[in-house]
Amino acid sequence: MSNAQTQQPEWLLEVSGVKKAFGPVVALKHAEFRLRPGSIHALCGGNGAGKSTFLSILMGFIRPDAGDILIRGERCDFFHPRDALKAGIAIVQQELSAIPDLTVAENIWLGREPKRFGFVDFTTLNQRTKVLMDELDFQIDATEKMRNLSVAEQQLVEIAKALSHANADVIIMDEPTSAIGEEDAQKIFQTITRLAAKGKGIIYVSHRLSEIFQIADSYSIFRDGTYIHEGNIADITREQLIEHIIGGEYDSEFAKFNQPGTEVMMEVKNLRWKNKIKDISLSLKRGEILGIYGLVGSGRSEFLDLIFGIKHADSGTIRLGDKTLARHSPKESINTGIAYVTEDRKETGLVLCRSVGENINVSSFAQISRGGFISEKQEKVRTEAMIKRFNVKTLDGDQIVGNLSGGNQQKVVLGRWALLDPEVLLLDEPTRGIDVGAKKEIYAFMSEFALKNKGIIMVSSELSEIIGMSDRILVFRDGELAGEVSAADATQTRLMKLAV
Amino acid sequence: MNGTQTLTSRVSFFARNKSRMHKYGIVIAFFVLCLIVSLIGEYQVSQGAWSSNYFLSNENMLIVLRQVSINGILAIGMTFVIITAGVDLSVGSVLALSGIVAARFATNNAGLAIGDTANAVLMPLIIALGIGIVCGLINGTVLARFRLQPFIVTMGMLSAARGMAMLTTDGNPVSQLNSDFRWLGNGYIAEIPVPVIIFAVLFGLAWLVLNKTIFGRHVYAVGGNPKSARTSGINVLKIKVLVYTLCGCLAGVAGLILTARTGSAQTNAGAGYELDAIAAVVIGGTSMAGGVGTLVGTLFGVLIIGVMNNGLDLLGVQSYYQQIIKGVLIVIAVLLDPSRKQQRD
Numbered sequence: 054m055s056n057a058q059t060q061q062p063e064w065l066l067e068v069s070g071v072k073k074a075f076g077p078v079v080a081l082k083h084a085e086f087r088l089r090p091g092s093i094h095a096l097c098g099g100n101g102a103g104k105s106t107f108l109s110i111l112m113g114f115i116r117p118d119a120g121d122i123l124i125r126g127e128r129c130d131f132f133h134p135r136d137a138l139k140a141g142i143a144i145v146q147q148e149l150s151a152i153p154d155l156t157v158a159e160n161i162w163l164g165r166e167p168k169r170f171g172f173v174d175f176t177t178l179n180q181r182t183k184v185l186m187d188e189l190d191f192q193i194d195a196t197e198k199m200r201n202l203s204v205a206e207q208q209l210v211e212i213a214k215a216l217s218h219a220n221a222d223v224i225i226m227d228e229p230t231s232a233i234g235e236e237d238a239q240k241i242f243q244t245i246t247r248l249a250a251k252g253k254g255i256i257y258v259s260h261r262l263s264e265i266f267q268i269a270d271s272y273s274i275f276r277d278g279t280y281i282h283e284g285n286i287a288d289i290t291r292e293q294l295i296e297h298i299i300g301g302e303y304d305s306e307f308a309k310f311n312q313p314g315t316e317v318m319m320e321v322k323n324l325r326w327k328n329k330i331k332d333i334s335l336s337l338k339r340g341e342i343l344g345i346y347g348l349v350g351s352g353r354s355e356f357l358d359l360i361f362g363i364k365h366a367d368s369g370t371i372r373l374g375d376k377t378l379a380r381h382s383p384k385e386s387i388n389t390g391i392a393y394v395t396e397d398r399k400e401t402g403l404v405l406c407r408s409v410g411e412n413i414n415v416s417s418f419a420q421i422s423r424g425g426f427i428s429e430k431q432e433k434v435r436t437e438a439m440i441k442r443f444n445v446k447t448l449d450g451d452q453i454v455g456n457l458s459g460g461n462q463q464k465v466v467l468g469r470w471a472l473l474d475p476e477v478l479l480l481d482e483p484t485r486g487i488d489v490g491a492k493k494e495i496y497a498f499m500s501e502f503a504l505k506n507k508g509i510i511m512v513s514s515e516l517s518e519i520i521g522m523s524d525r526i527l528v529f530r531d532g533e534l535a536g537e538v539s540a541a542d543a544t545q546t547r548l549m550k551l552a553v
Numbered sequence: 554m555n556g557t558q559t560l561t562s563r564v565s566f567f568a569r570n571k572s573r574m575h576k577y578g579i580v581i582a583f584f585v586l587c588l589i590v591s592l593i594g595e596y597q598v599s600q601g602a603w604s605s606n607y608f609l610s611n612e613n614m615l616i617v618l619r620q621v622s623i624n625g626i627l628a629i630g631m632t633f634v635i636i637t638a639g640v641d642l643s644v645g646s647v648l649a650l651s652g653i654v655a656a657r658f659a660t661n662n663a664g665l666a667i668g669d670t671a672n673a674v675l676m677p678l679i680i681a682l683g684i685g686i687v688c689g690l691i692n693g694t695v696l697a698r699f700r701l702q703p704f705i706v707t708m709g710m711l712s713a714a715r716g717m718a719m720l721t722t723d724g725n726p727v728s729q730l731n732s733d734f735r736w737l738g739n740g741y742i743a744e745i746p747v748p749v750i751i752f753a754v755l756f757g758l759a760w761l762v763l764n765k766t767i768f769g770r771h772v773y774a775v776g777g778n779p780k781s782a783r784t785s786g787i788n789v790l791k792i793k794v795l796v797y798t799l800c801g802c803l804a805g806v807a808g809l810i811l812t813a814r815t816g817s818a819q820t821n822a823g824a825g826y827e828l829d830a831i832a833a834v835v836i837g838g839t840s841m842a843g844g845v846g847t848l849v850g851t852l853f854g855v856l857i858i859g860v861m862n863n864g865l866d867l868l869g870v871q872s873y874y875q876q877i878i879k880g881v882l883i884v885i886a887v888l889l890d891p892s893r894k895q896q897r898d
Contacts, residue, residue: 363784387786401784404777406844415774416785418767425766469785 064123065090065254066111066142066223071120073106080106084120085280086273088223088254093245095257095265095286097298098275099488100458101446104258107275108225111256112144113137124223143221145212145229153200158182160199161214185213190247204349205237212244224248225256230264231486235514236348236553242268260488262291263517276300299490306489307521308496311503313341318508319477321360324369329355331532332369337477337508342499344523345512346548352532353512354396357479360510361393362386373477387416390476394466394483396512402466403454410436410450412465417472439468444494460491467498478502480511484518496522516545528552578889579838579853586857590864597868608867615746621859622748623814625852626807627830628837629759630800632851635834636763637776637796638843639696639703643710644804644830647688648823650718652808655681656727656818659734673733681809682802688714689801693794707797711827719820728817738814748810755803760848772796777844832879833858836886857882 068086072079081103088094098104109115111122113131122129124140131137151160158178159166167177182195191209199207208229215224226245230238245268249255257269265272266286273283274297282297295306319337324330329352337343347353358364360371362381371378376389383393395401403412413436414421421431436450443464447457454465463483470478480499484492499522503509513519519526520543528535528551536551594606607613627644634641655677688710696706740747763769774782775792783789807826812818837854839846858879865875 361784382788383783384786384788393784395784400778401780404774404781404844406777406840407773411770411773415770415782415787418770422767425768426761427765427767427770429765 064088065092065125067121067123067126068107068111069121069123071107071110071117071122073110073115073117080278081110081117082278083280084110084275084278085283087283088256089271090222090252090254091249092271093249093255093257093269095259095269095272096275097265097272097294099298099490100460101277102275102298102488103278104275106278108144108227108256108258111137111142111223111225113142138218138221141220141222142225143215143218143223144225144227145208145215146227151199151207151210154198156196156198157193157202157210158195160210161185161217182213185217189213189216189244191244203237205233205240208233208237208241209244212241216248221253223254223256225258227258228260228486230259230261233349235516235549238264260484260486260492261515262294262489263515265294266291274298295489298488306493306496307518308493309342309500309522311340311342311500311524313503313524314339314506318374320370320372322370322372324356324359324371325367326355326359326364327367329532330359330366333529333532333534334369335527335534337510339506339508340503341524342503342509342511342522344519344526345510345529346514346516346519346526346552347512347529347535348552349514350531351529351552353529354481355532356529357393357481357510357512360386361391361479363393387473387475391479392470392473392475392477393479394463394470394481396481396485398459398462398466403462405453405455407454408451409440409445409447409454409457409465412454413439413450413468413472416469420472435472439465439471442471443468443498460487463487463495464491467495471498476507478507478509480509480513482513482515483511484513484515516548519543519548520545579836579850579857582886583853583857583860586860586864590860590867593864593868608864613863613867615744615749617856617859617863618749618752619746620863621855622746622752623807623811624826624829624833624858625752625855626755626803626810627826628833628851628855629755629848630803631827631830631834632837632839632846632848633759633763633772633796634703634800635776635831635839635841636772636843636846637793638779638841639776639793639796640707640831640841641689641692641797641800642704642707642827643688643692643714644800644807645823645826646711646714646718647685647801647804648808648811648826649818649820650688650714650721650808651681651684651805652812652822653718653721653727653818653820654684655805655809656730656812657721659731659812660727661729661731673731674737677734677809681805683805685801685803685805685808686798687801688804689798690794692801693797696797697790697793703797715820715824722818722820724820726817726819727812730813730816730818735813735816738810738812738816748814751806751810755806756848756852763848768792768795773844775843829858832883836883854886 064087066086066088068084071081071084073081084103084107096104110117113134113136116132129140161182162178167174167181179195186193186195191213193202193206193209199210202210215221229241245255257265259265269286271283271285272294274281276298316339317336318339322334324333333356345353345356355364359366362378362383362385365380373389373391378386378389399405410432414432418427421428421435433450440447440450445461445464445468447461454462457465483495487495499509511522520540524540526538526540526543526548528538528548530552538547591606591608594603594608597603598606631641631644658680659673659677692707692710695701696703737747742750763772771782771787771792774785774787775789779789808823811822833854834846834851835841836857837847837850837852839850861879861882862875865878
């Protein structure tokens with residue numbers, strides 16, 4: 054509280070020279086950051102750039118070893134997350150943490166409920182929530198149960214919760230759109246823009262560069278724990294930003310070098326499932342990357358689940374080569390030559406508490422076993438080969454997969470399937486939450502895979518990715534095929550129009 | 554990547570290194586316990602209460618080992634089950650049912666010729682294993698097929714199997730067992746009690762299965778994340794059924810040995826044994842949340858409970874106190890287990 058200012062300071066938040074090491078590991082070498090009131094400032098950097106450590110320091114979860122944090126020109130020292138909240142820093146969490154059976158109001162004020170004679174004062178609680186929602190212009194009923202809200206609405210409640218702490222001036226948005234579709238993301242962007250217009254400072258973290266260019270006005274780049282550069286979004290191109298993030302030259306974001314063939318390798322006919330998938334047929338050619346685009350709820354993920362046998366179709370046929378799959382298990386799919394990278398690697402892709410090696414080998418143990426006994430030597434060789442092949446950043450194959458970053462976890466999933474050498478690869482949001490460098494590696498793998506005369510079906514809600522990587526794009530809408538667009542004719546507007 | 558995640562990953566970074574310590578920690582805990590018991594023994598010798606430190610004698614060591622064999626065999630199966638994030642509450646009852654039915658084929662008037670070792674041992678063995686396998690198969694199939702909580706299904710079996718055990722003999726014990734059969738519980742091979750040898754062999758086999766086979770890896774994967782296991786091409790239902798069947802089968806073996814050891818099969822035998830088996834597994838560092846755990850940990854868990862019971866017996870501590878001490882120990886063991894922190898709140 055030393056240097057009291059009389060006039061409105063230029064910077065809402067000023068951070069300089071912040072360092073943090075965990076034992077011998079230096080997570081943050083030198084962090085600089087400046088945020089103006091009313092600014093939406095993108096914090097960019099790959100996995101391991103130090104962003105998370107930096108944000109943890111801002112939120113008071115960890116204390117820096119050195120450096121200054123100034124809020125409105127006043128020096129702050131956070132010992133506890135509540136100190137940061139008090140100083141006016143709020144965060145909108147990446148993962149939704151709502152309790153489904155409580156109401157919107159109860160969730161927002163959880164642990165801080167207004168009380169009367171020791172009981173929760175629901176009248177005041179709901180009144181307060183209504184005022185907050187009106188202020189933010191959110192059309193959400195305070196007394197609605199969380200479970201009845203859409204994911205996007207839940208995300209809005211998270212934002213309201215962050216802002217319910219008195220005088221939150223700095224709002225950290227950590228991947229706020231990672232769980233929602235394009236259309237809902239627009240709603241969030243409107244809210245963010247409105248908040249900025251009210252003079253709040255927004256720190257926006259996202260791996261989706263198109264979002265950054267859409268809503269941010271300025272940016273800071275971190276790389277290898279060090280602040281690199283800051284500037285205005287208007288003064289930089291997408292390619293330049295990527296080059297700063299990865300710290301090298303970048304030819305093209307999408308490493309696409311496959312050519313679709315003519316022979317049809319897989320055919321799906323008249324697939325139906327409950328009221329989610331209504332009569333969908335498609336064919337996949339050898340050497341082709343087939344993109345599926347659609348909004349959340351269009352049935353795109355369910356469609357892949359049906360092909361892989363996680364769900365069973367009510368009717369319709371799936372044919373791969375001369376084999377027909379019906380009411381099949383994932384195991385049968387794998388044996389037929391289908392592999393599936395699911396949307397949520399933590400929930401349905403990996404066994405987080407087990408090692409990198411086990412996760413890589415789990416589907417192909419049969420190839421390296423005799424009488425059920427695994428050759429540990431071969432297991433190790435194969436693990437190391439895949440770690441090298443996909444450039445997985447891990448000490449060795451014995452590390453627990455849950456401790457790896459998102460991009461590296463995704464590479465472990467790819468490594469598992471690469472060992473099986475499947476014919477068809479199903480990808481659901483293959484690059485969600487993954488940094489640009491790792492994205493490019495995954496794209497290169499996709500092209501290489503298709504180049505071997507195999508086929509890929511990729512579901513993605515990132516338009517640039519769908520257009521950049523697919524040979525042909527199918528658009529799903531409400532469980533139906535809304536249209537087919539060739540890669541050459543695809544534009545973002547055209548796909549969006551078909552999807553909504 | 555957000556702040557809390559970073560924090561958790563930091564925590565688990567330390568937990569990971571600590572869990573290595575825990576691997577040896579339980580061994581250290583075991584030897585510290587032995588040291589304490591023997592020091593108290595020495596003190597008693599110096600006070601003239603004993604002529605020598607009985608705890609450390611070979612005789613007592615073998616007694617301890619024989620005492621822990623039954624819980625040890627149950628705990629092997631329980632380790633598999635708990636690694637799949639399940640639990641089997643029925644092992645005590647299944648033990649009693651297999652013991653009592655097997656005993657009926659091993660009585661002196663079961664038509665066995667004297668010296669007919671093969672039939673005296675083989676027939677009850679097949680019966681006991683068979684009953685254990687069937688009970689486990691029912692547990693596994695019902696809970697996996699209908700996606701029920703293992704706690705509920707095996708609690709049902711706990712009651713049902715006990716009822717069947719009582720029904721078999723109208724609640725009466727089966728005694729006057731053939732001496733060849735009793736050798737399974739009382740006999741020695743090269744001065745080592747037969748139950749100890751059976752336990753050791755089963756432990757070795759189970760260790761190989763859990764650590765060296767595809768099945769073993771699949772058990773860990775199913776416990777760690779059943780959805781991911783399924784996507785990886787694992788038949789989750791099959792693994793669960795097999796694991797409970799294995800657990801039931803081992804309960805059958807334990808029932809056989811207990812019956813042979815006590816010389817009669819009681820309908821209330823093994824009541825509460827499931828809790829000792831679970832305690833051993835948990836003290837051994839296996840997470841009830843599934844996906845994490847070792848058989849070596851379980852072995853030391855079994856030994857710690859055994860030595861504690863034995864030591865307290867030798868010190869003349871009332872068995873009521875022993876139960877209290879055991880209860881406190883279980884909670885402390887889990888409290889000190891650093892891998893516990895890996896589970897997010």
